[in-house]
Structure formats: structure tokens, C-alpha cells
Amino acid sequence: MTTISASRLSVLDRVFETTFGSAPARHFQAPGRVNLIGEHTDYNDGFVLPCAIDYQTLVAVKPRTDMTVRVVALDYANQQDEFSLADEIESHPTQLWSNYVRGVVKHLQLRGMQIQGADIAITGNVPQGAGLSSSASLEVAIGETFKQLYQLPMTMAEVALNGQAAENQFVGCNCGIMDQMVSACGAEHHALLLDCRTYDTQLISMPETLAVMIINSNVKRGLVDSEYNTRRLQCEQAATILGIKALRDISLNELQKQKSRLPELVYRRAHHVVSDSERTLLAAEALRNNDLKTLSILMAESHYSMRDDFEITVPPIDYIVELLSDYLAGQGGVRMTGGGFGGCIVALMPHAMVDGAKQLIVQNYANKTGIKEDIYICKASIGAGEI
Numbered sequence: 549m550t551t552i553s554a555s556r557l558s559v560l561d562r563v564f565e566t567t568f569g570s571a572p573a574r575h576f577q578a579p580g581r582v583n584l585i586g587e588h589t590d591y592n593d594g595f596v597l598p599c600a601i602d603y604q605t606l607v608a609v610k611p612r613t614d615m616t617v618r619v620v621a622l623d624y625a626n627q628q629d630e631f632s633l634a635d636e637i638e639s640h641p642t643q644l645w646s647n648y649v650r651g652v653v654k655h656l657q658l659r660g661m662q663i664q665g666a667d668i669a670i671t672g673n674v675p676q677g678a679g680l681s682s683s684a685s686l687e688v689a690i691g692e693t694f695k696q697l698y699q700l701p702m703t704m705a706e707v708a709l710n711g712q713a714a715e716n717q718f719v720g721c722n723c724g725i726m727d728q729m730v731s732a733c734g735a736e737h738h739a740l741l742l743d744c745r746t747y748d749t750q751l752i753s754m755p756e757t758l759a760v761m762i763i764n765s766n767v768k769r770g771l772v773d774s775e776y777n778t779r780r781l782q783c784e785q786a787a788t789i790l791g792i793k794a795l796r797d798i799s800l801n802e803l804q805k806q807k808s809r810l811p812e813l814v815y816r817r818a819h820h821v822v823s824d825s826e827r828t829l830l831a832a833e834a835l836r837n838n839d840l841k842t843l844s845i846l847m848a849e850s851h852y853s854m855r856d857d858f859e860i861t862v863p864p865i866d867y868i869v870e871l872l873s874d875y876l877a878g879q880g881g882v883r884m885t886g887g888g889f890g891g892c893i894v895a896l897m898p899h900a901m902v903d904g905a906k907q908l909i910v911q912n913y914a915n916k917t918g919i920k921e922d923i924y925i926c927k928a929s930i931g932a933g934e935i
């Protein structure tokens with residue numbers, strides 16, 4: 549069960565009715581995510597350990613008997629879009645949000661799914677541009693909506709893959725599969741250990757004693773796409789030189805032995821990916837055993853690896869991580885989460901430490917950096933579905 553506030557739903561329904569002239573028939577949701585560990589490992593066929601969060605995209609929908617799709621976006625001043633399933637679906641010239649909807653629908657068609665039109669209203673409260681996967685939650689919400697409306701023969705993993713295909717090929721962002729998969733397959737009180745090669749998933753129970761804190765550094769994420777693509781290319785280069793399909797196929801031990809074969813920078817990139825994927829498996833085990841000491845060491849190592857080897861952190865984020873890691877002193881873990889170059893920090897800690905952690909950040913971060921943070925206390929939540 550997901551608890552969605554009645555007021556969000558009633559605002560959504562009101563806009564649906566004023567836009568389309570009648571009430572919606574059904575409601576769907578898909579969550580954003582926070583990644584606990586395993587960064588930039590997904591497109592290297594490695595392991596990730598994210599959880600879905602209780603911030604999500606909501607959809608109100610009514611099926612149509614023709615081939616028209618009409619959409620209204622509450623978070624974009626009620627902008628509207630309309631396209632036909634009978635014509636080739638093209639990019640919207642100006643509205644980026646429309647392209648997530650168009651791309652998902654187009655890729656459903658490319659998969660041979662038989663769909664008809666729909667009237668759709670969308671709203672979301674996943675912070676945008678913060679690295680919490682607001683786009684993936686939109687892609688999965690739309691995929692899930694059509695799946696259920698037209699009883700499409702798709703697994704949740706296929707809804708996720710369809711969303712990723714839309715993002716890669718229609719929107720033009722070369723992301724991996726982590727975000728869509730956890731938005732589709734997340735579970736309440738659990739993190740999802742995902743094997744990004746086989747798509748095997750294991751739910752890892754999150755101890756009830758643990759709070760999930762997300763701190764948005766509000767550092768504007770510049771150059772994300774180009775830096776992301778550069779990192780991908782460097783990882784592919786490492787795999788090619790090493791003669792393997794993906795960095796998944798080498799252990800840390802073996803990589804260290806092969807060091808001299810790689811250019812120095814490429815070695816460091818590979819070192820991050822291979823070590824973080826190994827840490828992810830250890831972290832899943834530590835989480836399962838409520839072993840906070842081990843978890844805190846693994847999260848710290850992951851952060852240093854992103855900072856020094858993969859070079860995707862920025863000083864304001866490193867500052868928050870240092871601040872919290874001193875405060876937590878092994879009783880919880882903290883690291884940057886997401887693609888990098890700004891965005892969020894994730895911290896796991898006993899509930900009793902939350903107030904102190906918040907206070908520390910509020911008292912120091914803006915003074916030090918001139919930027920004001922946002923803090924969210926999240927619950928590991930269920931993946932996409934009907935409300």
C-alpha cells in the first residue's frame with residue numbers, strides 16, 4: 549500500500565475534470581528512488597542497491613475508444629499535449645516533459661503492444677534534477693498506466709525496460725536500468741538488490757530502526773549528460789582493453805593485477821566500478837544483518853571511490869558527507885547518491901540520530917557554501933501500481 553495524500557489526489561482530479569470534462573476512471577503511481585550503494589555500476593552489468601521512496605509521480609486516467617492521447621501536466625502550469633497513436637510519434641518541439649510520455653507510448657507500440665488512446669493528468673513530488681529519478685518515475689508511471697488500462701502482457705521488469713528504452717532512444721539520455729527497475733519493482737520496507745546483467749532481484753529487508761535521510765545539496769547539476777557519457781565511454785574502453793564484455797566480468801583482485809594494461813585515468817574509472825559493485829553485495833549482506841558498522845565503512849569507501857577514482861562528487865557534497873560521517877561515527881552510513889556532479893546525499897541512521905544530523909547540516913551547510921539544502925526523511929516504498 550502507498551499512502552497518497554487525499555489533497556494531492558483531489559487537485560489532480562480537479563484538473564483532470566476541468567481539462568477533459570469528466571472524472572478520471574483510475575489512478576496509478578510510480579516512485580522515485582534513492583540508491584544506497586552501487587553507483588555507475590548498472591551500465592557495467594554490475595550490482596546496485598536502491599530503494600523506492602515515498603515521493604512519486606501520480607497519474608489520473610480515463611481510457612478512450614479512439615487513438616488519441618491527451619495529457620495535462622499539473623507541475624508545468626497545466627501545459628497540455630495531444631498526439632495520435634495512428635501516426636508516427638515524434639518528439640514534442642518544446643515540452644520536454646511530453647517526450648517522456650510520447651517516448652514510453654511509442655516504445656510500447658514498438659514492442660507490439662495493442663493500445664488505444666487515453667486522457668491523462670500527471671503530477672509528481674519527486675524533486676526534479678536532484679538525482680532522485682523523477683524522470684524514471686514518470687516513464688514507469690505511464691508504462692504501468694497503459695499496461696493496466698489495456699491489460700498488456702508485460703512484467704514489471706519489461707515496464708522498466710520500456711521506460712529505459714524511451715529515455716535512451718527517444719529523450720536521448722543514455723542512462724542504465726537501475727532507476728526504472730526499482731521504480732517498477734520496489735517494495736515497502738525493502739531495498740532492491742539488482743543484478744543489472746540478468747535483472748535478477750532480491751528484496752533486502754531494511755531494519756525498522758533505520759531512518760533513510762536524503763539531503764539535496766541543491767548544487768546545480770552542470771554538465772551531467774556529457775560527464776555521464778564520458779564515464780560510460782571510459783568504462784567501455786577499460787572493458788575493451790581487458791578483453792571482457794563489461795566491467796562486471798573482472799574481480800577487483802584481477803583488475804589490480806591488470807593495472808599496467810590500462811591508461812591511469814581509465815584504470816581509476818574501472819577501479820571505482822569494480823570495487824563499488826563488490827561493495828554493493830557486501831552492503832546488501834550488512835543491511836540484511838543490521839550490521840551498521842560494516843555498512844558505514846562500505847558507504848564511506850563508496851563515497852571516496854566516487855570522489856577520487858570516478859571524480860563525480862563536488863566539494864559541497866563532500867562537505868556534507870564529512871560532516872555526517874563524523875557525527876554518525878560508525879552508527880550509520882553516508883555517501884553521495886545518484887549520477888553525481890551535484891544532487892543528493894543519502895544517509896542511513898538510527899531514528900534517534902535524525903534530529904542531531906538535521907541540526908548539524910542546517911547550522912553549517914549554508915554558512916560554508918552559500919547554498920541552502922533540503923532534507924527529506926523517506927520510507928522505502930512499494931514500486932509502481934494502481935492507487
Ligand code: GLA
Binds near residue numbers: 589590591724888
Ligand atoms: C543515473 C542513471 C542510472 C545510474 C546512475 C549512477 O541515475 O540514470 O542509470 O547509472 O546515474 O549510478
